[in-house]
Amino acid sequence: MSTTGTTPDTAPPEAPGPRAVPAAPRMTRRQKLVLVLLLGAQFMIAVDFSILNVALPAVGQGLGFSLAHLQWIATSFALAAAGFTLLFGRVADLVGRKRLFTGGMVVLGLSSALGGLATSPEVLLTARVLQGLATAAVTPAGLALLTTAFREGPLRERALGLNGALMSAGFTAGAILGGLLTDLLSWRWAFFINVPVAVLVVVLAPSVITDSRPATRPKLDLPGAATVTGGLLLLVHGLTQAGESGWTTPGTLAALLTSAVLLTAFRFVERRAVAPLVPLHILRRRSVIWGNAAGLIAFVTETSLVFLLTLYLQEVLGYSPLATGLAFGVLGVGTVVGGMLGGRAAGRFGSRRTIVLGGGVQAVATLSLVALGTSGGWITLLLVATFIGGVGNMLMIVGFMVTATSGLPDAEQGAATGLATMTQQVGITLGIPVMSAVVTARTGTDTGPGAVLSGVSAAVLVNSALVLAGALLAGVFLGRSGGGRSDG
Template identity: 40%
Template sequence: MPYPPSPARLRRPGLSLALLALGHLVISLDLTIVFVALPHIAADVGFTAHTQQWVVSVYAVLYGGFLLLGGRLSDLLGRRRMFVAGMGVYGAASVLGGLATAPEVLLAARGLQGLGGAVLFPAVLALVNTAFAQGRERTRALTVWAMAGAGGLTAGSLAGGVLTQAFGWEAVFFVNVPITVLGAAAAFALLPADGPAGRGGIDVPGALTGTAGATLLIFAVAHGSEAGWTAAEVLAAAALAPLLLGAFLRIQARGRNPLMPLRVFRNRALSAATVVILLFGFTTQAVPYFLTIHFQSVLGFSALETGLAFLGPTLAITAGNFLSEKLVHRFGNRASLTGGILLNAAGAALLAPGFRADGSFLTVLAGIVVVGLGMGVTYECMWIAAGTGVAEEEQGLASGVASTALQIGTATGIAVLVAVANRGVGGRAGQALREATAAGMRDATFVLALALLPAVLAALALPRGKSRVVAAGTPESREEAARGAGQVP
C-alpha cells in the first residue's frame, strides 16, 4: 500500500477542514481573479489584445496537464507533504507575478501557479475523502470544501475587481502570499502526518506521456481559439496530443506500476462522475467569463463595479452548496446530481436572453441566481460521486483523474463557446460591437444549456442509494464503498 489510511486521525477536524477549504479557495480564486485585472495587466506589462488571454490560459494549461501526476504523487509521497509543497509553489509564484514587469515573467509566474494548483488540488480532495468517513460526515465536509471552491470561481472576479481598483493589479498576486505562508505553516499542526513515502515508485514513461499529452491537448484547444485552428503550433499540438495519450493508455494497460491503473474506471461512480465533471467544465465554467465580458465590454462597468456584480453568482453558488447537502441526505447523490444539472441547464436558458446591449444587471439576475444554484448543487454532488468507492490509497489518483477531466472540459468549452460568441464580432466598433458581443454570448449560452443535457444520462448511471453515516474502517464502511463502486446491488 503506497499510502497509509488516515481516517479519524484529525485531532481538530473543524480547523483541519477550514484549512483544506482554504487550499481549495486559493486554487479557485486564481483561476478567475485575473479576469477583471487583465486590461490593467496588459497596459502595464505590455501584453497585446491577442496575447493577454495567455495570462489565463497558461495557468489552465499547466494546471490541467499536471493534475494526474500531482494526484499520484500525493498517494505516493504523502498528502500533507504535497499540500505544503503546493502552497509553497503558489506563494513563490505569486511574489514573482506581483513583481513582473515583462510578459515573459508574468506568464512564468502564472505557469508556476498552475503547477502549484496541480500539486495542491489532488492532495486537498484526497485528504477530505480519507479524513472524513463516507456518508453524512464526508458529505458535510465536502459541502464546506465545495463552497470554498465553487464560490471562489466567482468570488475571484469580485476580489480581482476590488483589489485592482484599490491597490492596482499587482495586488491580485500579492494577496496570495500571506495566505500560502499561513496555510503551509498550519498544515503541520492540523493535517494528519504522512507515513513513509510509497515504495511503488513513479511510472516515468506514463508520467511523461500522460502529462505531455494532456498539456498539449489543452494547449491546442486554448491557443487555437485565439491564434486560429490552422496555426502551425496548434496543428502540431493537436497531432501530437492523441499520439501521446494513446501511448499513455497503452503504458497504463501493460505497465507493472502504472500512473493511472485503468481498473479505477471499473468504479461506476468514478466513471460516471468523470463524464459529468467533463461536461460541467465544458459548459458552466464559461459562465463567469461571459459575465465578465458582459459587465465590462457591453455594460461598461468599472473593475470595482464588475467585482461587486459578482456578489450575485457568489451568493447563489453558496446557497446551492448549502442546498446540496440537504438534497443528498434526503434523495441520494444520484437524484441530487441529476436535479443540479437540470437546474444548470434551465438557468443558462434563462440567462441567455439577459445578454443585451440595452440590458442591465437586472436583466441577467434571474439567470445568475438559477444557474448559480445549479452550479452549487452540481459541484458538490459530482465530487461526492468521484470519491465514492475509491480505496484510500488511490484517492489522490481519483482526484487527479476527475480534476483533469474538469480542466480539459473547461479549456475545450471556453474555446468552443467563445468561438460561437465571437462569430459576428469582427470588424465592428462602438455600439455595433456591443450589440454583436451581446448577441454572440446569447447564442453561446443557449448552446451551453443544450450541451449540459448529456450529463443527465451520465448522472443516471451512478449507483442508487442515499448517503449513510458509517464509521471508517468498519465492515459496514467497506460495504458502503463497494456499493458506491457498483460492486454491491
C-alpha cells in the first residue's frame, strides 16, 4: 500500500493532547443593549417594592396617615401588582409585549411623579395603586421579552441569572435607598427617583427592543381573568389582614376562603375556555408546578427574613432606619454574587440541583441566626449569614426562573412568565404576614427587647425549615421528564 493512498481506515492516530472545548456563546451588541434596558427596568420595579418601607413613618407624618392605616401604603401597591400580573401576562401576548412594556413604564413614571407631589393620603394611595398596575404590566412583559431575546440555553440562563440578581438586589437596595433619601432629602424622592429612569427606558425601548407575540392573536379569556384576578386580590388582602389583625378574624377568614373558591373555579373555567388565560397543559408541567413552588418558597423566606432582621436590628440592637438599611447592603451584595453564579450553576448542574443547592445553603445560613443575642457584637454573625444566605437564595431563584420558563415555545412565554412573576409577588406579600404571626404568637403582648428576640428566633427557625423543605421537595419532584433542563 502506497503512502500517498492512505485512507481513513489506515490513517495514523492523532497525537494525544487536550480536547478542544467549544467556546461559550457570546451575546451580540444588540442583546447586551436589550439586557441592560430590561434589567434596568426590572431593578427599578424591585426597588419600588421596598423603598418606602423604612420611610413609612415619615410619609405618615407628612400626609396625616393614622398608624392603623399606614400599612395601606404598601398593601395598595401589593394588591394591584400581585392581583393583575397573570392577566397582564396574557394581555402582553395579545397587544404585543413591547407595547405593554413601554406603556407600563409610562404609567410607572407618571404615577411616581403623582406620588412625589401628593398632598393627601387619597392621592398617595391612588399613585401606589397605579404603580402596582404598572408593575403588573411591566414585569411579565419585560421577562417575556428577555426570554424570547435569548434562546434556551447558556445565554438565557445567564440573562435570567442577572435578572434574578438585580430583582433581589433591588428589593434590598430599596431599603437602603429609602433610608438615605428620607434622611438626606425627603420621602418624596423615593417616588421622584423613578421618573428619569422611566423616561430613559421609554425613549430607548422603541429602537432597542424587538417585539414578540404569538403568530395568532387569541381571544382574552374574560371569565378566567375575573376569577384569577379576584382570587389573587382577595388572597393578598386576606394575608395582609392576617398580619394586621390575626388569622382567625372574620374578615381574614372570609377573604382567604373566597380567594380559595375563586382560584379553584379558575381551574375549572380554564378547562372549558376556548383560549384559556393559562393553558392547562402548562399547569400540568412538572417544571412549571414545582419550579414555581420553589420560587414561592424562595421569595416568602428571604423577604420575610428582611422583616425579621429589621425587628431585631431596631427593637433589640437599637439601630436607626438608615443604619438598618445599610446593614442590609451585605445581603444585597450576596444576592448579586448569587445571581452571577446562578446562571452558570444552572447550565453546569441543571436547574433542579441548583434549586436544592441554593435552598440548602440558604437554610443553613438562616438557621445560624437563631444564635443572635442582645449585644452589638452579634452584628458580625448577621452580616456573614445574610451574605451567604443571599447567595443561596439567588441560586434558588435562578433555578426557579430557568425551570419555570424553559421547554415552552415563544407563544407561551407570556403565560409562563406571568405565572413566575405572580409567584414572585405573592411570595413577597405572603412572607411578612406569616412570619409576623409567628413572632406575635411567641411574644404575646410583651414588646421588650428580650421578647422580640425570642419571637424573631422562633420565626427564623420556621423560616429555615420552610426553605429547606421547599428545596428538597422541588428536588424530589423535578425530574428529567419535567422539562426545562431540570436535571441538567
